[in-house]
Structure formats: structure tokens, C-alpha cells
Amino acid sequence: MARAALTREEVLAAAADLVRRDGPQSLTMRGLAAELGTAVTSIYWHVGNRESLLDALVERTVAELGAIRPAGRTPAARIVSVAVTLRRRLLDHPHLVAMVHERGLTERMFLPARRALVHEVRAAGLRGTRAADVVRAVQFQVAGHVLVERDRERAPARHPVEEEPWGARTAREDPALARALARPVAPERLFALSVKALVAGLLAEPAGEGRGRPSGPGRESGANGVSRAPYSH
Structure with a gap:
């Protein structure tokens, strides 16, 4: 049974799958043709050269996001x-x-x-x-x-260090912290x-630019309902 006519979208989808699987360096016109079971000339017909293919893939990725x-x-x-x-x-x-x-x-x-x-x-x-x-x-x-x-x-796989970063004193005084860091x-x-x-x-409002009444010393209540502290640049 003859293969149905190849479409540009099929070429781009196969190219995107190759890149996802093996990275951009794996994308060659011959490799893509083999993936699709077609001739290299068919790939060129639908998407042009490799640079054009990459440009089209970028456009497709931006649209997918x-x-x-x-x-x-x-x-x-x-x-x-x-x-x-x-x-x-x-x-x-x-x-x-x-x-x-x-x-x-x-x-x-x-x-x-x-x-x-x-x-x-x-x-x-x-x-x-x-x-x-x-x-x-x-x-x-x-x-x-x-x-x-x-x-x-x-x-690479990380190997445990001989001495843990939180130290023996922290482990004694705050064992919950030590356990969490571990x-x-x-x-x-x-x-x-x-x-x-x-x-x-x-989103904290700058001092002097409040839109609401102060809700505490040095704090204001903002339009989005968040208690805000002065913003400093």
C-alpha cells in the first residue's frame, strides 16, 4: 500500500520529535527522511534546507508554548x-x-x-x-x-560529603532543620x-505611594488585598 502524501506538518512534527528525543544536533535531513520513510528530496520540498527547517521548528515551538x-x-x-x-x-x-x-x-x-x-x-x-x-x-x-x-x-551523580553543611551544633539545636536539609x-x-x-x-507599595489606609506601623493595605511593606529600590 502506497504511503499517503507527506505534509509539511508531518515533517515538522517528526523533526520536533527527533529534537526532543536526541537534541538539536541529531536533526539531519537524511535522518529525518529515514524517520519518515521518504526521500530526502521530499523533505526539501516541504521545508527547504536545514536552516529553513530549524526556523520553522522555532516558530512551531513558540506557537506550542x-x-x-x-x-x-x-x-x-x-x-x-x-x-x-x-x-x-x-x-x-x-x-x-x-x-x-x-x-x-x-x-x-x-x-x-x-x-x-x-x-x-x-x-x-x-x-x-x-x-x-x-x-x-x-x-x-x-x-x-x-x-x-x-x-x-x-x-553526574552527587556523592555525600563527609561533613554535612548544617554542622553538629545545628543538628542538636534544630534537628528538624537538619532532617529537612538532608x-x-x-x-x-x-x-x-x-x-x-x-x-x-x-507588589509591596513604596513608602509615600499608598492607595489605602495604613494597616499597621509602616504597612499599608493594597488594592489587591495584600498587606504591603514599603518597597525599596
Whole structure:
């Protein structure tokens, strides 16, 4: 039975699978043709040369990452949800994300998340430079976490050190801390904890720019319902 006519989308899907499985370096026109059971000339017909194929894959990856829909009842919660979703998507597409980065299109890849963050930061009442700082800080937090997590995945197996970092005194005085530090890192939980703390601090109003009545010494109640401490640059 003859093979059905090959489509451009089938070529791109097979190329994306190759990159996911073996990394961008594995993507050759001959290898892709073999994967699809077709001639190399057919691949060229649908996607052009390898550079054109890579460009098309980048466009496809950006589209796959897609728009991010925030979730939550407050701007702070929705900002955190954007960060959590973005981290998950970047971790789910490591080779494709690396390919996007290598082709200098990382900013484009972050664009849907940035748009969502801008909307939520404005909903929290921030404007101008402070709003831009919040958007960028959250984006950097996500990117930094992803880089650390990817590095841990690629690193050789870690061997325990002779002396634990918390020391004998801490183990005696705070055994719960020692036990917690001895457990493996839970990256998802740690990320959620850190990004929530980051967002809470970033949304704190600067002194002298309050929109509500003070709720305590040096604190104000913000428009998003979060008790806010003075923000310092």
C-alpha cells in the first residue's frame, strides 16, 4: 500500500520529535527522511534546507508554548500562576527551548508570558518602571530556576560529603532543620515558595505611594488585598 502524501506538518512534527528525543544536533535531513520513510528530496520540498527547517521548528515551538492564561482570584495569585506555567512549559521542552535560544529568539519565546505578566501587574495597580521591574524579575526568577534544575539533571551523580553543611551544633539545636536539609530537593515546591515570596515583596507599595489606609506601623493595605511593606529600590 502506497504511503499517503507527506505534509509539511508531518515533517515538522517528526523533526520536533527527533529534537526532543536526541537534541538539536541529531536533526539531519537524511535522518529525518529515514524517520519518515521518504526521500530526502521530499523533505526539501516541504521545508527547504536545514536552516529553513530549524526556523520553522522555532516558530512551531513558540506557537506550542502558546498564550498563558493566568489563574487565581488576585493579581498576586495570577502572577504566580503565570510563573508556574512558564516554568513547567520550559522544562517540558528542553531541547526545543535550547534550539530557540541558540537562534537568538528567546525573547520571542517569553512574549506570551510577558504579556500576561504585564496585564496582571497593571491590574495590581503598578505603572511605569516599577511595573517593568516586576515583570522582568518574575521572568528572571523562572529562567534562573529552570537553568539550575536543568544543570542538576545533567550533573553526574552527587556523592555525600563527609561533613554535612548544617554542622553538629545545628543538628542538636534544630534537628528538624537538619532532617529537612538532608532530604532531596523538591524543585516544584521550592519554586512555588520562592516565586510567591518574590511576588509578595514586589507588589509591596513604596513608602509615600499608598492607595489605602495604613494597616499597621509602616504597612499599608493594597488594592489587591495584600498587606504591603514599603518597597525599596
